[in-house]
Amino acid sequence: MNAREYEDGAGGRPDSLSLFDERDEADGLPEGGTEEAAAGRGRRRRRTRRVLIWTLATLLVLIGGGIGGIYWTAEHYASSVERIPGAFPSVPESAQPKPVPGAGLTFLLVGLDARSDVATTGGQAKAPAWKEGASRSDTMMLMHLSADRRSVSLVSIARDTWVPVPGHGMAKINAAYSWGGPPLMVDTVQKLTGIRIDHVAVIDWNGFKKLTDAVGGVDITIPQTIEAKGDAREWLKGTHHMSGDEALLYVRERHGLPNGDLDRTKRQQNFLRALMIQTMNAGTLGNPGRLTGLLQAVGDVVSVDDRLSNTDLYDLGWSLRGVRPDDVRFMNAPFGGFDSIGGQDVVKLDTAASATLWEAVRNDRMDEYFAQHRTTSDTLGESVR
Template sequence: MGLSKAEGSEPDQRDEGAAERAGRADEAAEPGGPVEPEGDGPEEVGGLVPGVAEDPQETQVRRARRRRRTRRVLLGAVVLLCTGALLIVGTGWYAYEHYTGRVDRIPNVFPTNVPAAAIPAPSKGGQTFLLVGIDARSDLPTTGKGAKAPEWQPGAQRSDTMMLVHLPADGKHAYVVSLPRDSWVAVPGHGSAKLNAAFSWGGPPLLIDTVQRLSKVKIDHLAVVDWSGFRKLTDAVGGVDITVDKTVSRRNGAGMWDAGTHHMDGDEALDYVRERYGLPRGDLDRTHRQQNFLRAVLNKVLSGDTLSNPLKAKRMLDEVTNSVSVDDSLSNGALRDLIWGMKDVRSSDMAFMNAPVAGFDMIKGQSVVLLDANGTSALWEAMRNDTMADYVASNTLDRLGNKVS
């Protein structure tokens, strides 16, 4: 009887042990329950007790636990990936919102009360900007978020830099055409005068009206920067490298501009683009200097060294948005679309040129530039038709070379 009882109790003990282990597995599966180690102890191999067959119920519990653990790992990885993607997208969107929202807007820049015959039709493709650099001869910034003086006051500023920037519909190139400040043109309501006088007399509306009547090209948007912003932008990108092809006198500073490559900070670059009296072609060479500077800045801004360095990129973007003002019809969304559409354009994809010139003259005691009516007619037509690539390929132009005076 005792032997029979002993033989009958051994299976019961094994059943109790299996039930106890199954209970521990169930507790580990419950939220907040004790954590079950992967093995059942040093005496086990692969979860089995030597000499004891594993219970089918325990095998199912163990497999279920492994499946849950695998799902948790996969779910965690997916959550991390999604969070990372959202952070990247969110940061990019914040940057777009932050910087486009910071750009200063100028109200009422477009002319009003203009005869219908003097209003050009929209171009057949792309957009055309009028880029204006104003010389207030003041240390007070007049453009951008940091402006401490109006962008324009009658007689206080002249537009020393005027460029028509045509961005074609394909978003692959950009064409920059400088209008010499001394160009002798018809200024509405003032007769004939130098082009830069239009801004001094009537601010952005009169300058836009003058350029549109001259070219019959619709100006879609205006961008303005003054010399204070010019200096800061140059310094923000760590200065620029500009190559001078021959030694010339330096009227705005001491010494000479020696032939060779110069690394210029903001003050030096300002002297460089203001210079014209010591240059062989005067105002025409100065416009090429302005283009040369713009190209040098773009090269620096778009370089991997700037874009891959968060601190440099932030400083550069801060100064751009602090220094530049645009018309108030250029919304944040339109500005974002413009930036995104031109994201692959590099300075090598840009063509810099002067408007065709017939010669020079003295009128009313002033040295002036005479635009070539025939040459400019073909240029303006190419802008209107968004065929600037064909125009550049088929015409002899006063283009910016690799080096300028």
């Protein structure tokens, strides 16, 4: 699926304003109008459009040294994002969930503690961010972008969630990545949820240190003091301005948290929310040094499937230009309890509640879902341990 497909669907193409669209708004005359009046309106539209185009071009020249420089910069940073070949399962189409036309895009985000790719040689592309048996995925999130690109929903699936892994029987969901990399991970999630995965992104938590430092750090509020336990540090109540190193400690820890991995996933979501707010802050976007550092760090943090071209990345970024932090919602997959199976501590899903959530994602009805479930403990609130 191409990132431009958000424009299709039952609701038609979202309203948009293009500075580069030379089509007239109407071919005919309004009732009671004259040809002279219509010609005047057409001249005003063209004049306004030319003013906007030249204003935009001037800003690009001042900011980036010319339109060619802007294009080169965008191409450079988009090309630096590593592509993962063969990220999708090779199972027959009939064995995969059917895509729902006009229902937005769904990404599978896989978080790792450390990248497993090898160094580049002679300018060649990096190896896939996976080696058989080398590591298990630390974090999994479904990120759904609504068809109108006005909202984003992220649903975390705890790494200890007990699920059927195709070809391996029941296991913790993070084992799928170790056994079969992105294709098996995608196949496992698709069969669990019935949601067609459009794209895959592998995220390196270590790399988030660079992102955090690139935006000047993030503010995280801890509602109550958490005592040190084992290797886990003490966290004092209050708002902390965290550097990259501190933020990494914050998202990795689970010892001392009442609900273990469930609280840990909420910490990760809370960090992403804080990073997003700081990134959208004018102090970051308006500071050339910080913005350049942010763009440079992205390529070190994220790898995406090879179905996403540079043009797709541009289009995707542009389509999300109106999204603000309040338009992004986070939650955990509905919790069904802890258990111990074969000596392993596992997390179980609430099957009925999960089915309702998966249906909402599949049919692009997450706005309705969050309106009905805004008080559930699975959703990310303002207070995160």
